[in-house]
Amino acid sequence: MYDQYDALIFDMDGTILDTEPAHRKAWSQVLARYGMAFDESKMIAYNGSPTWRLAEVIIAENQFAMDPHQLAAEKNAAVKTLLLDDVRALPLVDVVKAWHGRRPMAVGTGSERAMAVALLDKLGILHHFSAIVGADDVSEHKPHPETFLRCAQLLSVAPEKCIVFEDADFGLQAARAAGMDVVDVRLL
Template identity: 70%
Template sequence: MYDAYDGLIFDMDGTILDTEPTHRKAWHLVLAQYGMTFDETAIIGLNGSPTWHIAQVIIASQQSDLDPYRLAEEKTALLKTMLFESVQPLPLIEVVKAYKGRRPMAVGTGSEHSMAVGLLQHLGLLNHFDAIVGADDVKRHKPEPDTFLRCAELMGVPPARCVVFEDADFGIQAARAAGMDAVDVRLL
């Protein structure tokens, strides 16, 4: 089905791994410590953004003076304790399995590199990918193209010969900005 492409790039959270509900639960628990809440719809709209950026948006909406980087660290630490117990692959993982060894594949995620590696290793999927690019591997994040351009570079595939699988508007924009075709998995 995707044989026309020389490289396949997958977002991780909400695309190949069902992590979104656990991410939201971790936000609720961390923010409750500060008497704060968040608008789930607004947070879903930020999917694909680095955790510190989401923390910035939440803090601004609450008119708080918390440090977004510290809040992001707290959320990530809590998430790590929860995610390994609950994470499951999503149906798109079948595409990953079908193309293993047939095409170079990469994960381009807004999560930290170590989190992506840990989750994929935990599920026995790490060896399916030739490259992992996390939020801490690039300076500019989705909707900027840097994450996906770095994936293409690490796979040794020209960007125009890659297809990106995404579940977030920022990711679709990033893929297009990188000159790549994009598959919106929300429409599959």
């Protein structure tokens, strides 16, 4: 099915790992500490963005004075504990396993690299990927194509010979901007 591609690139959260419930729970816990709130349905629009970007929006909406990087760090610490206890693979992990050893594969995620490595290792699939590009590995985040272009570069594959698997609008835009074909996993 993907034979025409020289490499496969996967988003992580919501694509190969079911991490969204833990992310929502972590935000709820951290925001409660400060008496802040945020509509969970609005968070979906920021899927694929680095945590600090969503923290900026939450802080502004709550008219709160706080460094978004501090709030993001607190959320990341909370989610790490939750995820490492309860991470689950989504059905698309079967594609990862089926193509392991047949094509080089990478993960291009809006999560920090250390979190991605820990989660993929916890599920026993870290060794399936030749490259991992996290939010802290790039200066421009999705919908900018840098994440996926960096994956292709690390795999030594031309962008137009890559296919990306994504579940978020920002990620779909990033893959297309990189000149890559993309599968919207929400439609599978």
